[in-house]
Amino acid sequence: MDALDKLSEIFKKFPGIGPRQAKRFVYHILQENEEDIAELINAISNIKRGVSICDKCYRYFENKNKQMVVPCPICSNTSRDQSTLMIVAKDIDLLAVERSRAYNGVYFVLGNTVPILDEEPHKKIRQGELLYRVEELTNLKEIIIATSVNTEGEHTAFYLNTLLRPYKEKSGFKITTLGRGLSTGTELEYSDGDTLKSALENRH
Amino acid sequence: MDALDKLSEIFKKFPGIGPRQAKRFVYHILQENEEDIAELINAISNIKRGVSICDKCYRYFENKNKQMVVPCPICSNTSRDQSTLMIVAKDIDLLAVERSRAYNGVYFVLGNTVPILDEEPHKKIRQGELLYRVEELTNLKEIIIATSVNTEGEHTAFYLNTLLRPYKEKSGFKITTLGRGLSTGTELEYSDGDTLKSALENRH
């Protein structure tokens, strides 16, 4: 396989990229000058070198001086509420919640969702790490399961609920899920019963 | 204008129908047999003859015996809670809420939303009729403003809020809006700040 095809094959594995766009990426890079390409290669190299995975919440974060592994800025921020833990599936979900500036607790990144009918769900997500973290947070008052409202997200929420129940009974924290209702852009006419029911219950 | 163009022009005024689909409707009708066409004409005639507009909530409803105008089945149903009034923009919104089986109060159909910067908003919606109905419901405890979560829907909610405030102060009912949060299908990663904030507040 030649160099063009080789790179195109790699880009095809990027999320959401088909063969046509992979090829377009290759030509995009070909048109760049040496400096831009060096910058891209550098940025890719740096990402593993300069990025650590937090040993509390398991999110990726910038950590220039990697000699000493420390928790990420959120987990080590003493003004964040350590008694509330939000479980999200992916780093990118955590970023969305941070962007909203509506949450001041800490996080745990599962790394994945649990597919329905999966026979070994504990291998799909950071299950051991989650349970360790839950026990480590001795002052835990609430776990917020923050998964998407689709089949796999709801199944993951169900799985986590079952998994965490014994810990909840032992430690006395509560388990909550994000409130449902009308989201931005929702038109009443197209809303399903579940959404409308929640929107009515949460009216204020 | 010939008969084909004439009918096509009328179909072009149907909501969401462009010139091509209007023409396709015409050919669809041409291919129908006499019986089907008679049935269509009949159904259209019956709709004005057999359908009344409720003099309480202003929705359209089936009323075969039109000699006596009565309120619609919802407004005349004594098991519905007459102390809660939900204001919706359109009949079709009312149908969505009824389908959810989550609401047992009564309704008022505005007939429209209030466009931003509209100089005569009271002419766009059934304003006089709404105020009359609000005064008529002597036992009113809550008005739910149930508009869509888009620019015009939120502007309409704002307009109604201002309009109803004096009545609220006089009569002591409260004014609420539908709860916001994650709706069915919402992915966390794509959620805006407002939606996430509400979803967090309404967690349970």
Place this chain on the structure above:
Amino acid sequence: MDALDKLSEIFKKFPGIGPRQAKRFVYHILQENEEDIAELINAISNIKRGVSICDKCYRYFENKNKQMVVPCPICSNTSRDQSTLMIVAKDIDLLAVERSRAYNGVYFVLGNTVPILDEEPHKKIRQGELLYRVEELTNLKEIIIATSVNTEGEHTAFYLNTLLRPYKEKSGFKITTLGRGLSTGTELEYSDGDTLKSALENRH
């Protein structure tokens, strides 16, 4: 079933209309005044009364004085070339060709396309009528098979070709199909091999 549902059911059979839009059509009609509804009913009635099917090309056309059945204006227009016959699947295809002002021959409307694997294709299209018309046009020099470039369109072209071959050999007319190539909006990068091959052959 009540009058609202009845009309909504009929609209659901219109091409491309789902249950939601059918309902929206019903409310659209409810909001119309008596005059508009009378106009709609009139237009629907007139369409069968004022529209004939041409006994030459089988297209629908305006024919106010239906006492005497005559061919449609195209078929009876002596300045149109009666030695070229274009076969189209639907009235709406004929309209598209007429709009282009690129064709001066006569037409035949099949009424349908022939689905692949259909066991009785002669019942799907106006086969007998077509063969009668082909024999009637004694001076026929060319038949243009003008079907869409999709699976069913191409299968129909193949079927017609086989059907008309014996007549072609007897009468000496030729059978052609529309030229393929780049159509308006086509981007080279996304073109398939067949289209590019034709575009190269038809370069000028």
Place this chain on the structure above:
Amino acid sequence: MDALDKLSEIFKKFPGIGPRQAKRFVYHILQENEEDIAELINAISNIKRGVSICDKCYRYFENKNKQMVVPCPICSNTSRDQSTLMIVAKDIDLLAVERSRAYNGVYFVLGNTVPILDEEPHKKIRQGELLYRVEELTNLKEIIIATSVNTEGEHTAFYLNTLLRPYKEKSGFKITTLGRGLSTGTELEYSDGDTLKSALENRH
């Protein structure tokens, strides 16, 4: 700016990539193992190292032994017809034509299209290189202008036509454009007049 943002900024400049997908690419890379990342970096490095730009047609091509610059395999293939030159806007258009196996001449890659109202069109495309190539091909019989059928593609064809006219008159080659007609998937009913006109002219 941290390493995550840095890489995300670079991906945002990739064709068709917005901020969300750029971020998803970053997390995709973070989840890869060291080996996969080394492979990606390698593939990017190789692309400039192992890929040359042909000094005849200006397309990118695999050239492992870059010590000696040679024309690309197409330009140096003696069985390709050197008397026919196809001008395309982009490498990716050339690939589409090669895939069709319908063309056996040589190419010239402009590198771009000419925007309408551009004041310095000669700076947008490889104009000098094209004119040099046209004079170099002493046996040239035809230039095929193969641009997309959209505003910018058609303007580029017009610009090239004007540019090449003096050379055409001097050297006696002809200038053609790709044939228009129905492309794969085209439905008659939705075809514009230009396409139908060409499809009729190119019928066969």
